[in-house]
Amino acid sequence: MDLYEHQGKELLRGFGIETLPGVVAATPEEAKRAADTFGGTVAIKAQVLTGGRGKAGGIKVVKSPDEAEDAARQVLGMDIRGHTVRKLLVEAGAAIASEMYLSITVDREAKKPLILFSTEGGVDIEEVAATKPESIVRMHLDPLVGLLPYQTRQITFAAGLEGDAAKGVGRTLTNLYKGFEGLDASLVEINPLVLTEEGQVLALDAKVTVDNSSLYRHQDIAELRDVEAADPQEERAQEVGLQYVKLDGDVGILGNGAGLVMSTLDVVAQAGGDPANFCDVGGGADAEKISTALDIVTSNEKVKSVFFNIFGGITRGDEVARGLLSAIERTNIELPIVVRLDGTNAEEGRSILAENTPPNVKTEETMLGAAQRAVELAREGGR
């Protein structure tokens, strides 16, 4: 689960990370009031769950409350890489002496937390890695031991920091690791981490991603999820516990098992079609669950045909076929649905479908054949 900058900062402040004072604003008037409170230069920052907002014009530095109001008017409602800006963070200004980069991620290969620190901040770390790789200090940690004081020193010395900057960054790193652990984060990134002219070390930005699997023990974070920003189909799927991801195409896709569904999307694309979504209905033949999934997939108006790809495993093909028929009865979908049933008792399942299906349901034996058929039906216009 990705958090907005203002949410990430608030959580990290709880672990001792220092930030500039800031206020969340949803209207130009609120932004003006906040700017008035802070006085002087303030930053108006779009709150979106995507990167690249600076380049897209989502961050404005202004010198007065009136300018803040104008800037807020421009930024609110802006579309940044498909995300609509509905909230702003109005932050007080600071005299910045230097910009740095600090992050802790989960390194899948090493199976350990990985710290990245660089004295080159404010730009993408990938860019720094390409242009100034020598400025990046990396260190893996043993999660059973945590971050040791000597490791903090090793990082700051290796980066060539001295005096207050070294102490401030060291303290920030120690606190950030506490936050990484305490929040069950898979990523905490501060870019830029700035050193002010007064010698303070502040997080000017914060990107926090919390591991979805840990949300059961972070109810407070789970509640931060922005329901309004979510896609309507994705939101409904989340509520009923279905794995659904919306895409741009017109062939709706359902199947049992994440890998099989991913493979189904690929096969549809190979057949010249465009998948409209990923939807894993999981194992079993629960008619209620299947009908909800069908309903979600077809409520996307772009969808012109549906490909339901099922592999009968422990839940046999005949059971799945009965579940599917009863699911289709519950909905009133008129779109063509191509069903491909394979695995245990697939033949029994297919004959049950053949004898009982409404005219809009077509059965196919192979995955490739079914993909071809679904793509053709989508081209013919479906509904």
Place this chain on the structure above:
Amino acid sequence: MAILVDENTRLLVQGITGREGGFHTRRMLASKTQVVAGVTPGKGGQEFEGVPVFNTIHDAVEETGANTSVIFVPAPFAADAIFESLDNGLETVCCITEGVPVHDMMRVANYPRLQNATLIGPNCPGMLSPGKSNVSIMPQDIFKPGRVGVVSRSGTLTYQIVNELTQRGIGQSTAVGIGGDPIIGTDFIEILKKFEDDPETECVVMIGEIGGNAEQRAAEYWQSEMETPVVAYIAGFTAPEGKTMGHAGAIVSGGESTAEAKSQALQKAGIRAATNPTEVAELVAEALK
């Protein structure tokens, strides 16, 4: 021979009296797996389908000589269950449970005692050596004893491919689902090594997907260390960046994590990569000629 599980597997089921644990224990018993013990705290002294239930793994191992465990306990307790298995000397530990927190798995993965054991999973369908032992939630009916090893990050995609192999008359030595999470106990490389050392395995099917770079590392390993042919399949070419595709570990986050990058690495190493599940079986048939 086979890898990881065979006739000598003496299985202990953690969470045997739970809904999932119970259901799959009956299936594993039906496929002649030696299920020697179950563990459910507080239910020690009971029996489940004739299998003695213990309060702790310590007691279960002492009484029954179990050497392998399979974990069906809910995600919040899964890491603890793995630690309990490792601390009691089990050689192979398989965690079926989905949704184990990543930080819990980082601690498990760095636990020194893990070096003396093999952890499969979490979020995996388990391991099955047809006709020998079934420590899994996989549908055993689609398998057939034979010479092809299967290693995969996905469950149903494995079933699909195994089914296509079986329909062509190609049997399997062992199928291992290593799991769809970002942090798993055993990666492709360790399983490929076991298949390479198994005289019965003549070809390996490797099923990968988006996320991480385990497929690239496996490709390098195969090129430098293996004789056994490998046929690969990667899922997720159409996955958008930054979205989790069902499995917690299946997410494109730039660079190496894309299906395209993995597929290129495989081809560069000289591994045959199929473009769809059906083609996998065709390529395996060719490799076995």
